[in-house]
Amino acid sequence: MKINFKNKKAIVRVDFNVPLDKENRVTDDTRIKRAIPTLKFVLENGGSLILISHFGRPLKKRRDDGSIDVEKFTLRNVIPVLEDLIGVDVDFASDCIGEEAFLKAEKLGSGQILLLENTRFYSEETDGNEAFAEKLSMLGDVFVNDAFGAAHRAHASTSIIAKYFSVENKCLGLLMEQEIQSAEKILSETPHPFTAIIGGAKVSDKIQLLDTLIQKADNILIGGGMAYTFIRAMGGKIGDSLFEEEYVTLAIDLIKLAEAKGVKLLLPKDSVISDKFSESGNTQMVNSNEVPAEWLALDIGDIAVKEYSEVILQSKGILWNGPLGVFEMDKFSNGTYKIAQAIAQATEEGAYSLIGGGDSVAAVKKAGLDDKVSYISTGGGALLEYFEGKELPGIAAMK
Numbered sequence: 001m002k003i004n005f006k007n008k009k010a011i012v013r014v015d016f017n018v019p020l021d022k023e024n025r026v027t028d029d030t031r032i033k034r035a036i037p038t039l040k041f042v043l044e045n046g047g048s049l050i051l052i053s054h055f056g057r058p059l060k061k062r063r064d065d066g067s068i069d070v071e072k073f074t075l076r077n078v079i080p081v082l083e084d085l086i087g088v089d090v091d092f093a094s095d096c097i098g099e100e101a102f103l104k105a106e107k108l109g110s111g112q113i114l115l116l117e118n119t120r121f122y123s124e125e126t127d128g129n130e131a132f133a134e135k136l137s138m139l140g141d142v143f144v145n146d147a148f149g150a151a152h153r154a155h156a157s158t159s160i161i162a163k164y165f166s167v168e169n170k171c172l173g174l175l176m177e178q179e180i181q182s183a184e185k186i187l188s189e190t191p192h193p194f195t196a197i198i199g200g201a202k203v204s205d206k207i208q209l210l211d212t213l214i215q216k217a218d219n220i221l222i223g224g225g226m227a228y229t230f231i232r233a234m235g236g237k238i239g240d241s242l243f244e245e246e247y248v249t250l251a252i253d254l255i256k257l258a259e260a261k262g263v264k265l266l267l268p269k270d271s272v273i274s275d276k277f278s279e280s281g282n283t284q285m286v287n288s289n290e291v292p293a294e295w296l297a298l299d300i301g302d303i304a305v306k307e308y309s310e311v312i313l314q315s316k317g318i319l320w321n322g323p324l325g326v327f328e329m330d331k332f333s334n335g336t337y338k339i340a341q342a343i344a345q346a347t348e349e350g351a352y353s354l355i356g357g358g359d360s361v362a363a364v365k366k367a368g369l370d371d372k373v374s375y376i377s378t379g380g381g382a383l384l385e386y387f388e389g390k391e392l393p394g395i396a397a398m399k
Contacts, residue, residue, distance in 0.1 A: 001038070001171050003142050005047030009108055011140035012038065012173065013157055013394075015147035015378060016053040016078050024072060026081045028365075031149065031378050036085050038146045038173035039113075043088065048108045050140045052096060052157050054125065054150065055118040068121065075118050082115070090115050096122070097135040105139040119157045130163070132156045137164035146173025151394030152382040162397035172398055175378065180395070182354055182375040183386050190216055191317035191352055197308070197339060199224030199322030200359070203247045208388040209321070214257050219264045219315070221308045223300050223324030223335065227288070230255065230267050236289025239273070241297040266308065270301030272325070272332060279331045299325030300335035309342035318343055318353040320360050321384065327363050336363045344372035356383035 003010075014035045019027045026032070042049055058073035079090050088111070093101035096116040104114050116139075119125040124132035133156040137143065143165045145151070150158050162170050172180075186194070196213045198206055203226045213220055222230060225242030232238050233251040258265035271288045273295045274281035285301045286292070300308070312318060320343060327336035340363055347353045355364055356377035364370050377383045382392060 001041060001144065001174065003144070003169065003171050005042045005045040005142070007110060008047045008142050009050055009105060009140035010042045010047045010142050010144055011050045011052060011136065011161070012042065012144045013147045013150075013161070014039075014051050014053045015149040016051075016075060016082075017055050017149065018078060020072075020077060024077045026078060029081050029085065030361075030365075030376075032078060032081055033085055034175050034378055035146055035173075038144065038175055039086055041174060042144070043086075043111055043113075046110050047142075048110055049113040050105055050108065051113065051115045052119055052136060053116075053147070054120040054155070054157070056120070058118065058120055059123055070121075073118055073121070075115060079115065086113070088113055093117060097132065101139060119155075125156045126153075127156070128154050128160050129156050130160055133160035134164055137161050141169065143170040144173045145170070145394055145398055146175045147394065148176050148179040148377070148382055149379040150382070151176070151379065151392040152385045152390070154393035159393035159397035167399075170398055172395070176395070178375075179377060179379060179383075180386075182377065183383065185352055186317055186319055186354055187216070187387065193218040193315045194317035195219040195221065195311055195315040195319075197221045197223070197312070197318070197320040197322075197324075197343075199226070199324045199336075200357070201225040201242060203229045203244055203251060206322070206384075207247075207250065209384055210254055211257075212388055213319075214254065214261055214263050214265075217263055217319075219266065219311050220258065221266050221311060221339075223268060223304075223308075223339075224322050225297075226322075227267050227300075228291075228297055231289050234267075234289070237291055238289070238297065239291035239293055239295040241271075241273075241291055264311075266311070268300040268304035268324075268335075269307065270303045271297035272299035272301055272335070273297050274332075277326075279329045283331065298329070299327075299332040305335055305338045308339060312339070312342040312346050313349070315346055316351050318346060318351055319387075320353070320355050321357040323359045323363050327359070327366075333363075337367045340364050340367045340369050344369045347373050356380065 228241040324335040327333040
């Protein structure tokens with residue numbers, strides 16, 4: 001980071017949007033942990049920290065009476081984990097732009113940390129309101145954006161705030177730099193053979209990503225619910241499996257484009273199916289284009305796992321976004337976990353592997369393989385949009 005932080009109050013946009021349990025305790029501290037190097041860098045170089053972040057969608061998930069569930073959405077819940085990770089007491093302001101925030105920021109000394117309340121308690125945050133962003137900017141001397149997971153949003157605290165700092169007084173944080181470098185290892189320095197594993201529910205969510213990957217990848221392995229729109233497009237019988245009829249033509253176009261580019265686009269040859277969307281249903285393994293009526297495919301089958309794993313083990317570059325089945329249910333998690341194991345083995349044998357997207361990351365962690373892959377991104381939507389070639393507002397604003 002290019003800024004001299006000595007005796008300066010650094011406003012750092014972090015991404016502390018982490019999962020909580022029913023007692024509002026953090027269940028996955030990854031995003032907090034990944035912010036620590038930037039935070040320590042500022043403190044060790046004589047600065048102080050004013051941390052801003054969003055948390056959930058409090059204005060869209062009000063109580064039945066219309067009030068905001070402050071206890072559930074307050075950033076106060078992350079303080080115990082943050083203090084434990086950074087080893088410094090963290091002060092808290094219960095309103096990100098209120099008088100308390102300004103008074104505490106004014107008194108902040110070198111080496112001290114102030115965490116502001118959830119920016120999304122204000123609709124001005126997601127509206128990208130300039131007056132709101134300007135108020136936030138007045139709390140400190142310099143601005144550091146280290147929230148890659150929110151970099152694709154043109155929100156007040158991610159991109160608009162940057163307008164109020166000169167080029168010399170704003171920069172990307174260490175995590176943001178690391179995220180960009182990791183993505184560029186696949187995009188600009190593509191190691192071949194390069195295999196993209198794309199899962200998730202809907203083709204519609206991954207259109208641009210698939211289009212981009214067909215220009216770069218040697219192999220694209222399709223899984224999850226989106227696979228069955230492709231299978232149906234090719235004339236297969238998919239029963240009650242997830243299906244987007246309006247994207248059949250597009251699926252056919254993508255298959256033809258991959259073929260024209262010499263890209264091997266693989267669909268699962270077999271699937272684990274059930275007669276209900278539940279672990280209590282009856283299951284069987286069938287050919288993916290012969291799913292009986294009233295049954296639905298919920299995981300890739302053994303033949304698909306073997307074929308996909310063989311491709312992965314021959315790869316030098318790997319991108320994984322989206323689970324291969326409904327891995328949250330143990331009965332339908334085998335495909336996703338076996339693919340995670342293949343990626344870990346390929347990485348051990350010298351491949352570069354990038355995992356992005358909340359569900360893929362959760363699967364790798366649940367499989368205990370998070371330290372066996374090259375890089376796990378903290379951004380889902382942001383990473384997708386970066387790969388799609390879009391300019392992310394949170395990055396563009398720092399130039």
